[in-house]
Amino acid sequence: MHKVVNRSLALRLAVAAMMMGAAAQLAAKPLVVCSEASPEGFDVVQYTTAVTFDAASETLFNRLVEFKPGTTDIQPSLAERWEVSADGLTYTFHLRQGVKFHTTGYFTPTRDFNADDVLWSLRRQLDPAHPWHDKTSIGFPYFESMAFKQLLKSVDKTDDHTVVITLTRPEAPFLRDMAMAFTSIYSAEYGDQLLKAGKTAELNSKPIGTGPFIFQRYNKDAQVRFKPNPDYFRGKPPADALIFAIATDSNVRLQKLRANECQVALYPKPDDVPSIIKDPNLKVAQTEALVTGYIAMNTQHPYLSDVRVRKAINMAFDRQTHVDQLFGKGNALVAVNPYPPTMMGYNTTNRNLPRDLDQARALLRQAGVPEGTVITLFTRNGGGPTNPNPRLSAEMLQADLAQIGLKLDIRVMEWAEMLRRAKKGEADLVSSGWAGDNGDPDNFLTPLLSCEAAKNGENYARWCNSKFQQLITRAREVIDNDERAALYSEALKVYDDDQPWISMAHPKVFTAMRDNVEGYVISPLTTNNFATTKVK
């Protein structure tokens, strides 16, 4: 009798387990994400756009270290731990063991991830003699722009699970840099296989990584399909499949979301957010992004070289109205400093000059600026996250400046053309923006306001202040975070005194989704990772 009971119990348990398994299978649903553009390719180190990062580095690859979801803090990834030498020049990474590369129809790995893969991935970009160094059209844009060619002295292994990276100078943001897409780790074995077969272009179209999803198919401009990686070292992702449905227009993405053709819609327009919140079937994730919209004032312009004129312009600028009109109330923070308050060293004592038209006119008179002086503003023709409506923004500034006797000549042009001419210093004012890559203040201040950037043209204000430069150079070398924060805070004071920009806004970033989506964490870095997202 006992046996019978036990058998019956076992049978029931087995049936129950099978049913639960079947239920779990039924519960796992594909996740369709309406994304804003087509990825340029999957060899992510060749590219610079967020959409490519979402489809490649966040989905297919890992790096030695990564950003904790929803933050810019660093957490271990393919490196379990690391040590930094006292002089800040040597980083020793201890690699995670047992990590598998993807097995697909076009590649079956014969070994686990190890130090050779790290060497392959970094030396490919660093060493001109590496057999894969010239296998790109344009090169390695991020590696170049982050000056890694000058920064990395060597990348070596001491054993299969330990990598030592030696720098040419101390670089405090280095670990954060190593979490960026361009340091994604590839399979050296797969690289060798493609090279031998003479199929190097396939690295871009048939990717292999260690990431949460495995590449299945890309139908250009239509969809990218992934399946979950059962061997992912953080556990198999809960979605049954991940599909990026490419819909370039934000209105269309929203309509698709409403029709449940996708469960997540990236980058809804800020104007649409209130209606999404009202819809009982939808919800919105939002965060303060590491983004700044600003207008650079060319400090080499005859009048704008005078700080009184720059102050007068800042005093005439109706910042709050501007930001509310452009982004919608509550969708962006009025900017004071060049980077948002969530970042290290944000100077909380800096204040925007209060709007005072009489004082502004007086400053212009003192500086000898005649009534009706024309200044040019370069702005782009299409909107983006840093400025959803550049033309409206320019016209509002034009109205503000007219009140203090300045005529603003608005030149709307295509983005690439605007950048080219702005870099040459042709504009008096340049409406621009910046999205941070890694949450480090240096990632804003060096590319946008350093003396080197002024020389190269990327610093559209062409502002080169030796004290500011000394402070940010020192802050880049110091490892201690408190000391760095103090240095940045001081540098921002110099910035505030000199007013090279009209700081405009730090917009929020939004992701719209169906209310049955769970586990999605929005990132202030405007990248999207779906390793923990599921549809209930």
Added chain:
Amino acid sequence: MLSFIARRLGLLIPTFFGITLLTFALIRLIPGDPVEVMMGERRVDPEMHAQAMERLGLNKPLPAQYLDYVGKLAQGDLGESLRTRESVWREFMTLFPATLELAMAALLFAGIVGLLAGVIAALKRGSLFDHGVMGLSLAGYSMPIFWWGLILIMFFSVSLGWTPVSGRIDLLYDIEPKTGFMLIDTLLSDEEGSFKDAVMHLILPAIVLGTIPLAVIARMTRSSMLEVLREDYVRTARAKGLSPARVVFVHGLRNALIPVLTVFGLQVGTLLAGAVLTETIFSWPGIGKWLIEAIGARDYPVVQNGILLIACLVILVNFVVDILYGLANPRIRHQR
């Protein structure tokens, strides 16, 4: 007839070279180069910029670049995309079936509805229907495609839920692209219900893309029919006691079709141009979106050869129309 065809063919050669020169020059007239565009606001290392330009062959003088381009074309080499490193021909052949499928559906819609509306309007000249058709066709011709597409999506897809919002098929169907034509691929696949789903996805984009050609065809058919119906041979046909349907469709419409045929040929260009916007609204993965993105990225090989391929296609269609026109109307082919 052969000499007529030879004359028309002879004209194609200079046209072809004109297009190569034009596309080559136009894309280079746009400021910025592929490396600058790729780097955007980021720092461009001059050494890296120079190396990349050399690798792409863009550091050579323009005449040398043009000769390289034409030389490769002569060998049938359309080059590879600077962004994706895929062969331009392969990218074109991947995307073109989507555009062709959409254009054919749009033309079918425009042709059937336009001809019918035009014929009925001509027969009921001055009636409410005639005024209605002409008014609507004027509105259709002036319709901003972007706005029209969004209105249809909001009404039919979101409010009524009759049609899908965008794309070529519900992404829960995993259809392997065998021919590139979704209607055919879904028929070949064993996924139940996928063909119907593909048809449903095609309806709104075809209507949006077909709206302008529909308006043109309806107006042209009406005026052509009115002209033909006044001809002596139509009166004779009626006097012979032929049925009204036979008079209209055999004697009237057949002759009225000659100018309409020309319009059909010209509309191919319009359809391809209109496809750029329609494809954007409906997330339709065709060549329109492909070219627009390539222009933005200064992807020279894609822009040059993509436009060249489309231009060849338009030329080919117009060539065929010329031949058909010559066949239909002997006076044309004897003109020198």
